[in-house]
Amino acid sequence: MAKDKTQAAPVAEKPSKPKTSSGKSKEDSGKGGVSLTGRIDQAKEFFEQSKGELKKVTWPTREETVKTGIAVLVFSVVMAIYLGVVDMALSRLVALILS
Incomplete structure (x- = not known):
């Protein structure tokens, strides 16, 4: 029988860094975590990707x-008028009921 080609080969996972109790890896748990130059490099990469x-x-x-x-403005005016009319009608209806 031939092997089923639809099955993907298992993907090797990256080995994870050992974590400390604070959740940081041992490499990052030094004074201040990531160095200033590392943060600057991350910022440069972020802006280049952006x-x-x-x-x-x-x-x-x-x-x-x-x-x-213009479409947004027209729609806003139409909705304001509609809601104003409904509000006025309901206010008069409540006033009529309570009087």
Whole structure:
């Protein structure tokens, strides 16, 4: 019989660092944990990755932005008027019932 090709080969897990009682690895449990240069390197990497992700973004055109902005304003005004009318009607109904 042939071996089933749909089964994935077992993935070797990275060996985990031994943890101290505080949850930090023994390597990080020294004075201050991660060094300043390590944090600076992490920050540089973060900003480089962020810059790469921002290049992938599809930004809307000015026309699309104006159109959606107008749509939001119109919808907000319509909802404000609707809720105002409903509030006024319910207020009068409650006043009528209580009087």
